[in-house]
Amino acid sequence: MFELNVHSKLKLNFYKEPTLKVAQNLLGKVLIRVISGIPLAGIIVETEAYLSQNDEASHSFNGKSKRNNTMFNSCGYLYVYQIYGIHYCCNVVTGKENVGEAVLIRAIEPILNKEIMHKNRFNNNNFIPEKLISLSNGPAKLCKSLAITKDDDGTNLLGNDIYIVEGNTIPKGKIVITNRIGINKSKELPFRFYIEDNKFISNK
DNA sequence: TACTAGATCGGCT
């Protein structure tokens, strides 16, 4: 059973590393979302990096706008955007202020208060273990499970509402590096990372 | 199991 240790919260230095490095270092870390004092949590098992240079798929590619403003914050903030009118996706902002880089969290493995995550996602209390994987094996699914919406855009990850703590270190050999999915531009860039053989990564 | 369309909104051309 996972024991939440608030003191292992990641410090600002963690986010200051180069974006591609942070994307890999995030694997195995634990994303915490506190609602009414109750922590929901999952192990980060899949990420994608979005850079500021030569990356057409990145929201920051065409410069700053109202929507992507948070992406241009200095590192250590949560960037949440809405997609297809109905879903939300969350990113960890990296880089210095006005740079515009982030790591999309694509999948987590639920470990704490899974029943509440299930209720957030499916709107019912009929929690069954078979549904565990589909709780958060995709960027929009994990946001739904953790009740993350546009309201959470700009949240400081060093605060107490949404933050990330230490978890298991993933050996380099267990990190799979592939191209990103679900996009049409800059598809060829090897910016997607996930934990090998993990059951909770996204479907595609 | 595999493919397709529909949902639904805001940002950008």
Place this chain on the structure above:
DNA sequence: GCCGATCTAGTAG
């Protein structure tokens, strides 16, 4: 107007 860093339900095979 168009289309997206998605997901789901529906249909066909």
